[in-house]
Amino acid sequence: MSVLGLGVLALAACSPTPGAGGSAASGASDTGGETAVSSDRTEVAALTPRIVLAHDGGVTTIDSADGAVLGSADVEGYVRLNPAGDGRHVALSTADGFTFYDTGLLAQGHGDHFHSYVQDPALTDITVQAPHPGHVVTHAGRTALFADGTGAVTLFDPASLTDGTLGKVQETATGKVVAQTDDCPGIHGGPPRSPARAAT
Numbered sequence: 001m002s003v004l005g006l007g008v009l010a011l012a013a014c015s016p017t018p019g020a021g022g023s024a025a026s027g028a029s030d031t032g033g034e035t036a037v038s039s040d041r042t043e044v045a046a047l048t049p050r051i052v053l054a055h056d057g058g059v060t061t062i063d064s065a066d067g068a069v070l071g072s073a074d075v076e077g078y079v080r081l082n083p084a085g086d087g088r089h090v091a092l093s094t095a096d097g098f099t100f101y102d103t104g105l106l107a108q109g110h111g112d113h114f115h116s117y118v119q120d121p122a123l124t125d126i127t128v129q130a131p132h133p134g135h136v137v138t139h140a141g142r143t144a145l146f147a148d149g150t151g152a153v154t155l156f157d158p159a160s161l162t163d164g165t166l167g168k169v170q171e172t173a174t175g176k177v178v179a180q181t182d183d184c185p186g187i188h189g190g191p192p193r194s195p196a197r198a199a200t
Helices: 158-163
Strands: 007-011 042-044 050-055 058-063 069-074 080-083 089-093 097-102 105-110 113-118 122-129 133-139 142-147 153-156 169-171
Touching: 050 080, 069 122, 080 133, 089 133, 097 133
Parallel strands: none
Antiparallel strands: 007 050, 042 113, 050 058, 058 069, 080 089, 089 097, 097 122, 105 113, 133 142, 142 153, 153 169
């Protein structure tokens, strides 16, 4: 695998503090409640950050602790990595739109504490058609996907990715201005990304 042109996204898998009233920290999704855990998951004492690399031909996930390759998936063409907003999934900007990659990290709520699980990383069946897929912006519990080719914006709750859906509301360009602002601090109005979290 060539290191030239790699896209790198590190998911820092930190479990939340039990009883603190917070949600799962970056790197693990919180499914809440007492949802049953599938048999392909393994319970662990703590979650170790995983690194997702985009390269010619697909994506590869590496364990940050020992550098072991945990899994890979074939994706044709140029791939850009974006945080999906739940700390577990990665939104892949591909040739035809967006698809989602599960890094296999999960912090599951169980009463006043959390259990940590790992499973093999894999591509999901969730896709969004988007000619010239643009940026992915996460803010205030929502994720926005921008299709630069059509002007369409897809909004969804990133927690729904755990269920294999988007639970989305889609807004498309109609030519009519319904709201406008010139106070945009970053790309598509989102905050600037930290270079330590994502680099392309």
